[in-house]
Amino acid sequence: MAANRAFDVVIWGATGFTGRLVAEHLARDYKSGVKWALAGRSKERLEKLRLELSEQYGGEVKEVPILVADLRDQASMDGMAAQARVLLSTAGPFALIGSPVVAAAVRSGCHYVDITGETPWVKQVIAEHHEEAAQKGLRIVPCCGFDSTPFDLGALLVIDHLKKRYGKQAARVLNVVLGSKGGVSGGTIASGMNAFAEMKQRPELREDAGSVYSLCPPEARGADGEFWGVQWSQELGKYLGPFVMQACNNRVVHRSNYLLGWAGNDFRYQESVAAKSWMAAKSIQLGTLAVVAAMSQTWLHPLLKKVLPAQGEGPSRDIMLNGFFKNRVLAWSKEEGGAAPLLVQAEVGDPHRDGGYWGTSRMLLEAALCLALQQKELDASPEVQKGGVLTPASAMGMLLVERLRKAGMTFKILEEGQAAA
């Protein structure tokens, strides 16, 4: 990557709900030490945003440069990307408008992060750019928001602990959402609807969209599957139902397993939501399946759009700043000859902010800053990949965990044998 770039981070899609939050974190918490720019398709909307940010966070934001580019004009996209160490994108639906942005990053030699949860699109990005990005030493990292950072880094945390403390590999990881509170944005709803619409129109996207290995090459595929049932967890003393975002997260975690060589093809990963009773877990299961079924009916989309938040809208500040999420991550060691496995548990979450938007925008920003400002440490680390289309764990690993801890998130190994929450 070219060393001399005008900006550490360029925010593409800064005028959107989540993009604006990223800019706010920079304006509020990184008043010096980071060179950044606001980017998008509309000079007018970007100038309005910059004015509002400067009124809210101080006059120096008035000096933040604005870069205008057009997805249909390759030269303008390349011109923007060529000024960045890291191009950070919050402009979605990614399957509709994300590809020219990644292509510009790879052509212009900058790292890239985004918050897509659209794994059929990520699969396409891997096919188109993994080889070139690996050769050029560029880290292209989709899924750096709530999907899938806390889940991917949660798996890394317990697997890393098993390895370093006990010299053991993990046979299985279970990521359980113990609780969460937050809202949803119109952009997320539009992206979800678009993902179903695209799959209907393009059979090639459907091909292995249901496989937890859809982001792994054929030689890295085993017999793991999704969890859509209800089960009792002895360790947590709770019933478990399915977690809807497993459809993104378990593909990302399996790619991390492949890229980092955690545990080979028989590695098992499950994501669930904890419930107080069998009935509550059953309701979660039926509710989740009903939401997925409704979203998959494209004829329902115009109706749903009338009652759900529009693009550009999202949860109120009150909802985001009084939100939280708390996950429990469990890993069982791989043992030979029927020996009892070791169990390691960790807590991952944020006790004070929602994961979906405040959390997502912070996780994304910290990922971008990790790539921009800690490149030497990343390049020297044997625990992360040097280039390619990567995952949060395989691109930044424990360096990103450290940054997120400093930003207020919890990544904590619980004492072995500690009782459930």
Ligand SMILES: NC(=O)c1ccc[n+]([C@@H]2O[C@H](COP(=O)([O-])OP(=O)(O)OC[C@H]3O[C@@H](n4cnc5c(N)ncnc54)[C@H](OP(=O)(O)O)[C@@H]3O)[C@@H](O)[C@H]2O)c1
């Ligand atoms: N992974 C996660 O946990 C997570 C969390 C939150 C959001 N997301 C995803 O992030 C994305 C954004 O969500 P959001 O709620 O912030 O959306 P949003 O408010 O609708 O913002 C979308 C942004 O994309 C820009 N954009 C749209 N069409 C464009 C085009 N043709 N050319 C250039 N820019 C264009 C918009 O620019 P204008 O202002 O010029 O229209 C705006 O800046 C969605 O895909 C959502 O699913 C993921």
